[in-house]
Amino acid sequence: AGKITKIFITHLHGDHFFGLPGLLCTISLQSSADTSPRPPVEIYGPLGLGNFIRRSLELSHSQLLFPYVVHELVPTSDQCPAEEFKDFSSLAQPEAAPPGAQGRRIHLDPEEDSYLLLEDEQLVVKGFRLFHRIPSFGFVVEEKARTGRLNVQKLQELGIPAGPLYGKLKTGSTITLENGLRVSPSDVLHHPIPGRKICILGDCSGIVGNAAVSLCFGADILIHEATLDDSQEEKAREHGHSTPKTAAGFAELCRVKRLVLNHFSQRYKPVALRASQGDATVATLLKAQAQEVFRGGDVTLAEDFLTIVIPMKK
Amino acid sequence: AGKITKIFITHLHGDHFFGLPGLLCTISLQSSADTSPRPPVEIYGPLGLGNFIRRSLELSHSQLLFPYVVHELVPTSDQCPAEEFKDFSSLAQPEAAPPGAQGRRIHLDPEEDSYLLLEDEQLVVKGFRLFHRIPSFGFVVEEKARTGRLNVQKLQELGIPAGPLYGKLKTGSTITLENGLRVSPSDVLHHPIPGRKICILGDCSGIVGNAAVSLCFGADILIHEATLDDSQEEKAREHGHSTPKTAAGFAELCRVKRLVLNHFSQRYKPVALRASQGDATVATLLKAQAQEVFRGGDVTLAEDFLTIVIPMKK
Numbered sequence: 001a002g003k004i005t006k007i008f009i010t011h012l013h014g015d016h017f018f019g020l021p022g023l024l025c026t027i028s029l030q031s032s033a034d035t036s037p038r039p040p041v042e043i044y045g046p047l048g049l050g051n052f053i054r055r056s057l058e059l060s061h062s063q064l065l066f067p068y069v070v071h072e073l074v075p076t077s078d079q080c081p082a083e084e085f086k087d088f089s090s091l092a093q094p095e096a097a098p099p100g101a102q103g104r105r106i107h108l109d110p111e112e113d114s115y116l117l118l119e120d121e122q123l124v125v126k127g128f129r130l131f132h133r134i135p136s137f138g139f140v141v142e143e144k145a146r147t148g149r150l151n152v153q154k155l156q157e158l159g160i161p162a163g164p165l166y167g168k169l170k171t172g173s174t175i176t177l178e179n180g181l182r183v184s185p186s187d188v189l190h191h192p193i194p195g196r197k198i199c200i201l202g203d204c205s206g207i208v209g210n211a212a213v214s215l216c217f218g219a220d221i222l223i224h225e226a227t228l229d230d231s232q233e234e235k236a237r238e239h240g241h242s243t244p245k246t247a248a249g250f251a252e253l254c255r256v257k258r259l260v261l262n263h264f265s266q267r268y269k270p271v272a273l274r275a276s277q278g279d280a281t282v283a284t285l286l287k288a289q290a291q292e293v294f295r296g297g298d299v300t301l302a303e304d305f306l307t308i309v310i311p312m313k314k
Numbered sequence: 315a316g317k318i319t320k321i322f323i324t325h326l327h328g329d330h331f332f333g334l335p336g337l338l339c340t341i342s343l344q345s346s347a348d349t350s351p352r353p354p355v356e357i358y359g360p361l362g363l364g365n366f367i368r369r370s371l372e373l374s375h376s377q378l379l380f381p382y383v384v385h386e387l388v389p390t391s392d393q394c395p396a397e398e399f400k401d402f403s404s405l406a407q408p409e410a411a412p413p414g415a416q417g418r419r420i421h422l423d424p425e426e427d428s429y430l431l432l433e434d435e436q437l438v439v440k441g442f443r444l445f446h447r448i449p450s451f452g453f454v455v456e457e458k459a460r461t462g463r464l465n466v467q468k469l470q471e472l473g474i475p476a477g478p479l480y481g482k483l484k485t486g487s488t489i490t491l492e493n494g495l496r497v498s499p500s501d502v503l504h505h506p507i508p509g510r511k512i513c514i515l516g517d518c519s520g521i522v523g524n525a526a527v528s529l530c531f532g533a534d535i536l537i538h539e540a541t542l543d544d545s546q547e548e549k550a551r552e553h554g555h556s557t558p559k560t561a562a563g564f565a566e567l568c569r570v571k572r573l574v575l576n577h578f579s580q581r582y583k584p585v586a587l588r589a590s591q592g593d594a595t596v597a598t599l600l601k602a603q604a605q606e607v608f609r610g611g612d613v614t615l616a617e618d619f620l621t622i623v624i625p626m627k628k
Contacts, residue, residue, distance in 0.1 A: 014374040018336045025328045048373050055369060059362050060328040061398065061448050084375065134375050 002030035006118070008125075009045030010202025011136035017049065021056035028064040040067035043103075044117050044127075046135055047072045048088035050103055070103040073115050073127055075135030079208050080240070084134055113211035122195075128212045130204035133240035137202055140215045143195025147172070147185075154188045196220050196310050199256070203227075203263065205240045213254055220310050222256040223302070225263035230289045244286050248293035259294050261286065262302035316344035320432070322439075323359030324516025325450035331363065335370035342378040354381035357417075358431050358441070360449055361386045362402035364417055384417040387429050387441055389449030393522050394554070398447055427525035442526045444518035447554035451516055454529045457509025461486070461499075468502045510534050510624050513570070517541075517577065519551045519560070527568055534624050536570040537616070539577035544603045558600050562607035573608050575600065576616035 004027055009017050020043075027041065043049065050070035057064065077085045106115050108129070115127035115137070123143060130136040150166060160166070160175075160183065168175050174184040197219040204225065207213075216222060227241035236243050244261060251259040268286065283301055290299045300308070318341055323331050334357075341355065357363070364384035371378065391399045420429050422443070429441035429451070437457060444450040464480055474480070474489075474497065482489050488498040511533040518539065521527075530536060541555035550557050558575060565573040582600065597615055604613045614622070 012374050014336055014339045014370070014376055018332070018339075018370065018374070022328055022332045052370065052373050056328070056332065056366065059366050059402070060326050060332070061400070062328055086375070088373070 001027045005039070005041055007041065007043045007045075008117075008139050008200075009043070009049055010130075010139070010200070011132060011134055012046050012048060012052075013134065013203065016202070017045065017052070020049075021053060021060070021062070024053070024057070024064055024068065025060075025062055028062070028066060031066055038066055040069045042118070043068060043070045044106075044125075044139075045070070045072065046088075046137065047074050047105070048091050051088075051091040071117065072103060072105050073117075073137055074105055074107050075137075076108060076129060076208070079129050079131055079135035080133055086134075113209045114215060126215060128215055129208035130202055130212075131206045131208050131240065132203045136204050136240075138199060138204070138207070138212060138216075139201075140197065140199050140219070142197045145192040145194050148190035148192050151188050151190055158183060158188070160188070193313050196312065198310070199223065199254075201225065203241060205237045205242055205246070207250070212250075216250075216254040216256060219254060219256040221258050221260060221308065222251050222254060223260045223262060224250060226261040226286060226290065227263055227265050229268075229286055244290035245293050248290040248299070251290075251294045251297060256297060258298045258300065258308075259290060260300045260302050260306075260308070261290060264301075315341045319353070319355055321355065321357045321359075322431075322453050322514075323357070323363055324444075324453070324514070325446060325448055326360050326362060326366075327448065327517065330516070331359065331366070334363075335367060335374070335376070338367070338371070338378055338382065339374075339376055342376070342380060345380055352380055354383045356432070357382060357384045358420075358439075358453075359384070359386065360402075360451065361388050361419070362405055365402075365405040385431065386417060386419050387431075387451055388419055388421050389451075390422060390443060390522070393443050393445055393449035394447055399449070427523045428529060440529060442529055443522035444516055444526075445520045445522050445554065446516065446518045450518050450554075452513060452518070452521070452526060452530075453515075454511065454513050454533070456511045459506040459508050462504035462506045465502050465504055472497060472502070474502070507627055510626065512624070513537065513568075515539065517555060519554045519556055521564070526564075530564075530568040530570060533568060533570040535572050535574060535622065536565050536568060537574045537576060538564060540575040540600060540604065541577055541579050543582075543600055558604035559607050562604040562613070565604075565608045565611060570611060572612045572614065572622075573604060574614045574616050574620075574622070575604060578615075 001023065007020070007023075009020065024041075031038070043053070050072055053070060074089070106117065106127075108115060113128070117125040117127055117139070119125070121144070123141065125142075126140050127137045128140070130138050147170060150170060155166070158177070158181065160177065165175050169183065169185045169188055172185050174182060176182050198221050199216040199219045200223045224247035225242050226244045226247045227239070228236040228243055230243045230245045233243050233245070236246075247261055248259060264286070268283070287299050287301055315337065321334070321337075323334065338355075345352075357367070364386055367384060388403070420431065420441075422429060427442070431439040431441055431453070433439070435458070437455065439456075440454050441451045442454070444452050461484060464484060469480065472491070472495065474491065479489050483497065483499045483502055486499050488496060490496050512535050513530040513533045514537045538561035539556050540558045540561045541553070542550040542557055544557045544559045547557050547559070550560075561575055562573060578600070582597070601613050601615055614620075
């Protein structure tokens with residue numbers, strides 16, 4: 001836990017965020033030996049989260065040994081049934097935020113139809129809107145594309161000598177040769193190497209707006225809930241949840257490579273999800289229902305502590 | 315969880331109450347099939363707890379399928395170092411408490427030096443003050459004594475005929491025989507049968523006030539923390555915690571029958587606490603340190619899911 005630097009909360013149902021103050025205390029315990037100053041842990045989640053965290057830590061006299069900051073996504077009222085929408089915008093943000101740790105309120109970018117959570121040299125993380133009993137969000141974590149490899153054959157054809165000029169082209173500069181020829185990076189670089197893309201959706205019975213599909217398009221992994229099986233579709237929808245068909249339909253639409261289903265109702269016992277034979281009828285059912293719609297890709301049923309490795313592209 | 319009717323929180327450190335909103339949701343899930351009206355779940359804990367629960371449930375849109383009520387113990391400022399004392403008395407109690415579920419604020423009874431939490435025909439539960447980093451409480455759950463058995467020999471000697479008069483005497487009424495003799499229950503009943511007494515202390519480095527010893531005196535079980543072993547006594551005290559010696563000293567003073575130590579620092583691995591050989595050196599150490607002081611009684615090191623049966627007295 002001591003290595004966590006960013007935390008993302010999809011929505012404010014108890015089973016998705018009540019554990020957060022405790023997790024922060026655990027991070028604090030595990031980092032107590034480390035006295036070097038560290039950047040704040042950044043927490044992203046729906047409006048109201050900051051107040052909850054601050055109040056919980058205040059009430060429990062918890063003095064975290066690291067700074068943290070809460071950035072709050074402001075939902076729109078079409079993310080849940082009208083009667084369930086609560087406006088937490090008047091909830092005070094932490095009145096005693098540590099210096100430099102004042103969280104932002106992140107509003108929907110109306111042009112992009114998404115929330116820009118963070119961007120650095122390597123990564124972009126964006127949020128998009130889901131429909132649930134209360135406002136819920138999906139997150140896309142995307143690595144930026146890396147510069148393509150140098151096309152050595154082309155470099156040689158153009159008579160460019162190996163050395164510093166290669167470096168300039170590789171880092172994006174156009175160069176001019178002694179013979180007056182101008183060479184731009186795109187002339188001598190292979191295609192950029194795409195980064196990996198991971199999409200994680202909170203509880204939902206569907207998406208809101210048009211951006212989700214383009215944001216998730218071609219993702220290496222899409223993590224989508226499937227609380228109930230397809231025979232319970234009406235009940236699932238009524239509670240703001242999905243079935244394998246819903247999840248797989250979205251995966252198919254986005255042409256993702258791999259679909260991971262999670263958040264199964266307790267009626268589907270973990271052992272049944274894991275078993276490969278015998279008890280596996282229910283698991284087989286959930287998987288089969290997803291596979292029937294998501295013909296192109298791989299379906300995995302999540303279980304606790306599941307680890308999936310996504311290799312870097314070359 | 316669906317059978318829980320009362321919950322007691324010793325103090326407001328995160329590892330002792332952050333799980334409460336989640337527990338309430340679990341109780342709600344497990345009672346969802348049961349539509350019969352039920353009395354509210356009663357929650358007892360330090361001042362500030364009600365506000366936290368209400369806010370957590372409100373933020374998470376949790377609609378519990380049962381009523382609950384929070385009774386708050388008002389601590390005194392000598393229960394922790396002066397600089398740590400926070401006054402939560404201005405925190406609003408639940409503004410939207412369900413009808414009939416308005417919690418009480420329970421103040422220290424200055425004569426008894428204790429807090430009366432609940433009393434019914436069978437049980438009395440009282441709280442008393444502990445010293446910790448923040449105000450902490452101990453609880454005593456005591457069964458009321460049952461009326462002693464009838465002394466049939468005496469009844470016969472007095473010439474009282476078997477029948478309704480036995481019942482009157484047993485339920486506490488004085489009777490007058492035809493010959494004018496007045497017989498009171500104490501004349502013909504054996505001694506009352508004492509109830510069982512269980513004492514559970516929150517985190518503490520010691521007690522505050524004079525009532526704790528008399529409240530815990532002769533308890534069947536005393537559950538007391540021992541965060542660190544005796545060689546770390548100074549450090550334990552500094553953090554408001556106890557060692558086996560502290561715990562055993564209190565157990566000895568109260569002449570309890572059995573001492574259960576809990577809340578061990580992570581440095582004492584659970585496996586070491588459980589192992590009967592080999593790895594058991596640390597466990598042996600903690601137990602031996604307690605046993606050295608608490609010579610008269612039994613010492614148990616608690617572990618998760620430990621169950622202890624206390625038979626009714628006869």
